[in-house]
Amino acid sequence: MTPFVAEYAExxxxxxxxxxxxxxxxxxxxxxxxxxxxxxxxxMSMAGTLGTASFMIAAAVHFANSAAVCRAVVVILFIFITSPISAHILGRAAYLSGLPLWPKSVIDQWKPALKKELEEKKNAEKEDAQNETAVK
Amino acid sequence: MMVTYCAYIALTIMAIFFFVALYRVMAGPSMPDRMLALDLMGSNVIGLIIIYSIMNSQLFFLDVVIVLAMLGFLASVAFAYYLEKKGRS
Known part of the structure; x- marks a missing residue:
């Protein structure tokens, strides 16, 4: 560590x-x-991630050691990758399980797409059933 | 010295935030709310451990942080999988 950084590390x-x-x-x-x-x-997802990242950088600066810096890099990378994934996956599961939005919400962009997808699935199943009866 | 005082104050404030998340776990209207609050509690515990490690200059507490981060991610993914299966059937 250079003296300049050591002086201001605290x-x-x-x-x-x-x-x-x-x-x-x-x-x-x-x-x-x-x-x-x-x-x-x-x-919560973004702010919690940033908070943990700053704590980890603080630890790296405090210890000023290769071991601490390695651990800080590993933890920050891991959290930056996994935290958005877990938030997205939980929100998706909540939406699919039918949790309603706030009544004053303005727009729900996924609803029409999801409806269309479900209808296409139903139509495909119907066609399959018709084909099977035709074969018989 | 300054770092020690700052760490004491930060530990106190983080403990208060932990109880805020605990309130959401108890009062959350739905199950995903509770799981989200548990995720935030895990994040708070990670912060507490890092501050404690800085305060005592003990490097090996940072290993605990790695394990806790992985455990929290696994827990929320497993819960989301279960919720999605249950909601679609």
């Missing part, structure tokens, strides 16, 4: 911890106050 660590706490505050506010599951996803 301040950097404190600022990064404060940033992480702020991001977690945003996530908690979102999960407490948002009216709808899907809005809660958008608040």
């Amino acid at each position: 301040i950097i660590v404190v600022v990064l911890i404060a940033a992480g706490v702020f991001f977690h505050f945003v996530a908690s506010l979102g999960i407490l106050r948002m009216p709808d599951l899907y809005m809660r996803f958008s608040g």
Whole structure:
């Protein structure tokens, strides 16, 4: 570590911890106050990810060690990949299981596409059944 | 020294956020709400462990963080799979 960074390392660590706490505050506010599951996803997923990432960078700066930096990189990469995936997958499952949107929501873009998909599936099944009866 | 004080304050605030997420787990109107709040609780615990590790200068607590991140992801994916199967049938 160069002396310049060592001198200011404490301040950097404190600022990064404060940033992480702020991001977690945003996530908690979102999960407490948002009216709808899907809005809660958008608040919590991104803010929680950023908060954990800043904590991990703070740890890397504090230890200033190859082992700590490696772990920080691994954890940050893993969280940045998996957190959006888990939020998307949970929201998709919630939508497919029929959880309604907030009544004041303006637009639901997936609804027509999903309806169309289901109708096509039904038509395909009908055609299959007709073909089978024709063969018999 | 400054880092230690800051870590104490941050630990306190993060514990409060943990209980906020716990409120959503108890009061959440639907099951995905509860699972989302559990995810956030896992994220809070990860933050608490990292701050504790910085406070005590113990490097090996960071391994716990890796394991916890993987466990949280697996839990939410398994729950989403179960919910989707149940909703479609």
